[in-house]
Amino acid sequence: MSATPPGSKRSLQSQPVPREPNCLVRKLKCIIFISILLIAGAIGLSLVLTGKPNPLDYFVPTDPPGSTEAVRWDANQGLELEVINALEDFWTPFFDRSVQEWNQSEALTIRTGRTSYDFDCNPIRGKMKVCNGDYGNTDWRGLNTIVLVHDHVEHSVAQLNDYHLPDDIQRRYTMCHEIGHGWGLPHTDTDYFNRDRGDCLDYTNSPRNNLLPGQYNLDLLVELYGTPTMPRTNPRLNNTNSGEGGLRPGGPRPPPQRPPQKEDKEDEEEDEEDRYLQTVLDPAVASAVYGGVDPNDRDTIRSYADACHREHCHFKVNNDIVIEVYKLMV
Numbered sequence: 001m002s003a004t005p006p007g008s009k010r011s012l013q014s015q016p017v018p019r020e021p022n023c024l025v026r027k028l029k030c031i032i033f034i035s036i037l038l039i040a041g042a043i044g045l046s047l048v049l050t051g052k053p054n055p056l057d058y059f060v061p062t063d064p065p066g067s068t069e070a071v072r073w074d075a076n077q078g079l080e081l082e083v084i085n086a087l088e089d090f091w092t093p094f095f096d097r098s099v100q101e102w103n104q105s106e107a108l109t110i111r112t113g114r115t116s117y118d119f120d121c122n123p124i125r126g127k128m129k130v131c132n133g134d135y136g137n138t139d140w141r142g143l144n145t146i147v148l149v150h151d152h153v154e155h156s157v158a159q160l161n162d163y164h165l166p167d168d169i170q171r172r173y174t175m176c177h178e179i180g181h182g183w184g185l186p187h188t189d190t191d192y193f194n195r196d197r198g199d200c201l202d203y204t205n206s207p208r209n210n211l212l213p214g215q216y217n218l219d220l221l222v223e224l225y226g227t228p229t230m231p232r233t234n235p236r237l238n239n240t241n242s243g244e245g246g247l248r249p250g251g252p253r254p255p256p257q258r259p260p261q262k263e264d265k266e267d268e269e270e271d272e273e274d275r276y277l278q279t280v281l282d283p284a285v286a287s288a289v290y291g292g293v294d295p296n297d298r299d300t301i302r303s304y305a306d307a308c309h310r311e312h313c314h315f316k317v318n319n320d321i322v323i324e325v326y327k328l329m330v
């Protein structure tokens, strides 16, 4: 039999069928296009839901502040503090509830006092005061202004702006937040859009997620103040220029102790006199003593609060006085 002629059916079947290159390219294009669509969709959804272009940022753990970012009242064996309610009556249930929640801290022994409604929130030495009012369209919902004299808190005034606090959840969250600052606590986190930490010093778009002090802050209070049965021991918590030493691990060692000399005794008496002056100073005299600034003058304090336009401002007024302003921004 003869060989199959070219062009016959058998000849065609034995020829390899060439792949169409266009088909592969089309598939690749398709995959790339779908990937781009998915990425764009994820970014868009993330922006809408969390305000962040990278959706993974939502889950990134925050770096909560340590105790060195806090300020302290002068207390080393637990903090016993009177908190004054200068609010309108409708705020009192929120105040009482928050005080009760903060009182869960082993470090705190909170006493409360009631005074007449004080829109201006004039400070009281050695106490925290909480006030409310329609302060207008400010850039803050809650404000805490803390004055430190010689590195320790002299007083704290917390103000709640009714203008921006329309509902109970907002009121409860803001009350807890501002009272928290009053102990000297900083913000746990100032990002509105990341995962809520569950504590009221964490900024949030969903206040109902962050209504309580939270274990993180309760633990931080123990670090800052110790407890009635366990005095504060961590040397890193000493303020660096407070005269308490400010020693840090690995830092310079203190000079060796020597027996007290006559001049030491005189210095001690002067220190004692200085402490006494701080305790009994009349505001007018204080103004002259503290470099012309009266740490108890409401107008002075307000001028610093007004000058602050972010979450936290630290004003070193002079060698004696520091003013910390914490704003829960609108």
Ligand SMILES: [Zn+2]
Pocket: 177, 181, 187, 311, 326, 327, 328
């Ligand atoms: Zn705040």
